[in-house]
Amino acid sequence: MAVIPVDIAGRPYEVRVGAGLLAELVAQCRGRLRKRAVPVITDANVYAAWGPVVEAALRDNGHEPHWRVLPPGEQTKSWSELAATVNWLLDLEVERGDHIIALGGGVIGDLTGFCAAVVKRGCKFIQVPTTLLAQVDSSVGGKTAINTPAGKNLVGAFHQPSLVLADLSVLETLPMRELRAGYAEVVKYGLIDDADFFGWCDANGAAMLAGDSALREYAVAHSVSAKARIVAEDEFETTGRRALLNLGHTFGHALEAETGFSDRLLHGEAVALGMVLAARYSARRELMPRASAEHVAHHIGDVGLPASLAALGLDCDGAGLVRHMLHDKKMDAGTLPFLLMNGIGKTYLDKSVSLDDVAAFLDDELARAPA
Numbered sequence: 001m002a003v004i005p006v007d008i009a010g011r012p013y014e015v016r017v018g019a020g021l022l023a024e025l026v027a028q029c030r031g032r033l034r035k036r037a038v039p040v041i042t043d044a045n046v047y048a049a050w051g052p053v054v055e056a057a058l059r060d061n062g063h064e065p066h067w068r069v070l071p072p073g074e075q076t077k078s079w080s081e082l083a084a085t086v087n088w089l090l091d092l093e094v095e096r097g098d099h100i101i102a103l104g105g106g107v108i109g110d111l112t113g114f115c116a117a118v119v120k121r122g123c124k125f126i127q128v129p130t131t132l133l134a135q136v137d138s139s140v141g142g143k144t145a146i147n148t149p150a151g152k153n154l155v156g157a158f159h160q161p162s163l164v165l166a167d168l169s170v171l172e173t174l175p176m177r178e179l180r181a182g183y184a185e186v187v188k189y190g191l192i193d194d195a196d197f198f199g200w201c202d203a204n205g206a207a208m209l210a211g212d213s214a215l216r217e218y219a220v221a222h223s224v225s226a227k228a229r230i231v232a233e234d235e236f237e238t239t240g241r242r243a244l245l246n247l248g249h250t251f252g253h254a255l256e257a258e259t260g261f262s263d264r265l266l267h268g269e270a271v272a273l274g275m276v277l278a279a280r281y282s283a284r285r286e287l288m289p290r291a292s293a294e295h296v297a298h299h300i301g302d303v304g305l306p307a308s309l310a311a312l313g314l315d316c317d318g319a320g321l322v323r324h325m326l327h328d329k330k331m332d333a334g335t336l337p338f339l340l341m342n343g344i345g346k347t348y349l350d351k352s353v354s355l356d357d358v359a360a361f362l363d364d365e366l367a368r369a370p371a
Contacts, residue, residue: 002221006140006228008235011160015140015228017221019213021167022053022128026061028165029126032099038063039092041085041112042103043072046130049173054103054128066092074261076107077146079155085115089123099124099162105131105178106138106267110156113144117159127164131174132182133268135166136189136223137245141231147261151327152253158236166224168216179209180304181268184248184275186219189226191275191296192244195345197222198299205303240349243330247339247347248274254324258314265312272305273312281361282341292344308370309362318362322355 001018021028038058042051047069058065068088070076094100102112102125109127116125129139145156171179183205190198200222208215227245234241252267252274259265276297283293301307314321330337338353 002217004221004224004228006160006164007232008142008160013161013163015164015166015224017135017166017168017217017224019168021165022050022169023057025054025057025128025165026063029099029163032124032126032162033063035098036062036064037066037092038101039066039068039089039094039098040101040103041068041070041108041115043070043076043105043108045072046104046108050103050130050170054101070108070111072107073263074107074147074152074256074267077111077153079146079148081111082114082146085111086119089115089119094119094123096120096123099126101126101128102139102161103128103130105129105134109134109139110144110153111146113142113159113161114146114156117144117157122159124162125159127161129164129166130170132171132179132220133185134182135171135220136182137185137227139164139166140224140227141242141245142235151324152256152261154327154329164224166220168213168220171216172211176209176304177266178268181266181272183209183303184268184272184300184305186223187299188245188247188271188275189223191279191341191344192226192247192347193345194226195343197226198344202299205299209303243337243349244339244347246330248272248276248278250274250325250328250330250336250338251277251321253328254321255309255312255314257324257327258316258321259312265306269306272300273307273309276300276307277309277362277365278339279341280365281338281358284361285340288341288343288346292341296344308368309365310368311370314366318359318364318366321362322359325355325358 004015127139129135142160145153187201248271252270255270279293279296282288283290297307337351340350
């Protein structure tokens with residue numbers, strides 16, 4: 001098992017990465033489950049696959065799980081589910097010192113974390129991520145949120161978990177599409193500031209997705225270490241360092257909004273295509289070599305992720321996608337910073353981007369013939 005510390009000032013915690021952690025849940029959470037009753041929030045798909053394992057792990061060690069099983073998908077990150085789940089926790093008489101378990105992917109982790117942030121002005125929670133994307137990204141760092149009609153993740157709070165348990169065994173039950181979506185957040189760390197890791201992804205990404213357990217452990221542990229380092233430097237995204245983790249997300253969130261936050265385009269797929277667009281837009285502005293931008297596009301396409309905007313068949317133009325970006329959380333005094341690249345592993349925050357130019361670029365991409 002790999003143990004990665006997240007050194008948040010005053011609130012450090014660990015991310016543990018290994019196989020079989022769900023079966024060892026109580027031992028892994030020693031000292032944190034202080035009552036017999038344990039609230040567990042999950043979705044229907046995860047409950048069907050892993051609910052019995054968690055149920056047995058808790059009951060065999062003297063605990064009684066209280067389950068809240070929600071519908072899978074981004075629609076669950078809503079005001080209505082937030083309110084209903086908060087009321088459920090209050091009915092269970094959850095106290096500030098209690099721990100809620102978030103068993104699921106990014107949707108469940110985000111919703112549970114936000115509930116924990118607001119119930120009695122802050123109680124505790126444990127992240128047990130069950131998707132590759134959640135293991136390498138959303139479960140670490142304390143960002144919690146719900147979606148609104150205005151856009152994705154616009155209402156939320158920074159609220160760090162007490163512990164993250166990334167059980168690699170759960171990846172064996174994930175559909176390949178979900179694995180690929182999570183892989184987008186893995187390769188992101190190489191594109192941000194680690195060209196050597198991007199090279200590792202080039203050489204090993206396909207085999208990792210195919211099921212090589214050693215490669216999966218390395219990919220998750222390396223990604224978590226990279227995120228932990230950045231989060232420790234800039235917990236509340238005030239210096240700009242943590243903003244680098246949003247590479248691909250400005251384009252990606254616009255695409256998610258245009259497709260109705262639906263299964264038509266998973267979050268990781270949107271981020272993957274968003275990174276391709278960020279690379280190509282950087283090349284358009286002569287910030288990085290065009291060959292490097294196409295290297296990014298080919299790698300993402302080769303592992304089965306979307307790498308062509310035109311192939312999505314959207315019924316909109318570039319200006320329509322830019323309108324979604326106007327609700328981006330990073331908007332500041334009417335300016336939207338973009339994550340662009342000077343090369344692979346050389347991402348930076350650019351505050352001089354013209355949205356009209358972005359719209360023209362997107363029009364070109366919408367008309368580009370898929371490679």
